[in-house]
Amino acid sequence: MKNAIGLILLSALVANDISAEALLDSMTAVISPENVKSTVLQVIQTSSGKERTFEYESFSSEKGKNVLLKYTKPKKVKDNAFLMKNNADDLWVYFPRTRRIRKLASHYKNQKVQGSDFSYEDFSGGETWKEDFNIKRLQDNNDNYVLEFTPKPDVNSSYKSMTAYLQKSDYYPVKIDYFDKTGSHLKTLLLKDIISVENIPTSMVMEMVNHIEGTRTRMETIAITYDISFPDDFFTERNMRK
Numbered sequence: 001m002k003n004a005i006g007l008i009l010l011s012a013l014v015a016n017d018i019s020a021e022a023l024l025d026s027m028t029a030v031i032s033p034e035n036v037k038s039t040v041l042q043v044i045q046t047s048s049g050k051e052r053t054f055e056y057e058s059f060s061s062e063k064g065k066n067v068l069l070k071y072t073k074p075k076k077v078k079d080n081a082f083l084m085k086n087n088a089d090d091l092w093v094y095f096p097r098t099r100r101i102r103k104l105a106s107h108y109k110n111q112k113v114q115g116s117d118f119s120y121e122d123f124s125g126g127e128t129w130k131e132d133f134n135i136k137r138l139q140d141n142n143d144n145y146v147l148e149f150t151p152k153p154d155v156n157s158s159y160k161s162m163t164a165y166l167q168k169s170d171y172y173p174v175k176i177d178y179f180d181k182t183g184s185h186l187k188t189l190l191l192k193d194i195i196s197v198e199n200i201p202t203s204m205v206m207e208m209v210n211h212i213e214g215t216r217t218r219m220e221t222i223a224i225t226y227d228i229s230f231p232d233d234f235f236t237e238r239n240m241r242k
Helices: 002-017 020-031 106-110 127-132
Strands: 036-045 051-061 066-073 081-085 090-095 100-104 133-141 144-151 161-167 173-179 185-197 200-210 215-225
Touching: 020 127, 020 133, 020 144, 020 161, 127 133, 133 161
Parallel strands: none
Antiparallel strands: 036 051, 036 215, 051 066, 066 081, 081 090, 090 100, 133 144, 144 161, 161 173, 173 185, 185 200, 200 215
């Protein structure tokens, strides 16, 4: 019994010794696979309770540095495409109705994607957490490690801070709270139905709740693979039309 108690205390001491930087490294390792292809069902719930449903294909490379979204359903948004490069610092949109590709100004990074509660910034790769934010470890919350992120002075972010809750079992985030420039609790991202896909922890359902507007967006993964590679010209303006 004494040995068992000793092991528990030792485990607790080791857990308390983990630095914020080490926790962040572990988190980004599980949420930022090299390449991803997925099909996603997107359900946007308005403040009145009405729902709008979309489906899109998502392609990501270089641990989320480059992201291409192509909408497939419903018919009115079919073939709409969004290209995000350099962790959403460079943005392009394509609407087949006009057949024009438009590069967006940098401030669009903080705007909503297709009217959802996710901004372009929210699609940034995990590496930006290391490069763009100061991190601090907060008090553990039951089964979770807790990290606070504040943007560095030269970083253009719509958030004053973010708080991430990581599972102690595998460092996968289960909740992220977003606070706006005034410090108000703006949004909460809930990551649910976490399973192993190709030996990589994967949230099959992500839900972003907007506490200010009373809206929410649910992303349900229909299909996903990490065993994929992309040609050099895949994440380009030309490929948005294909």
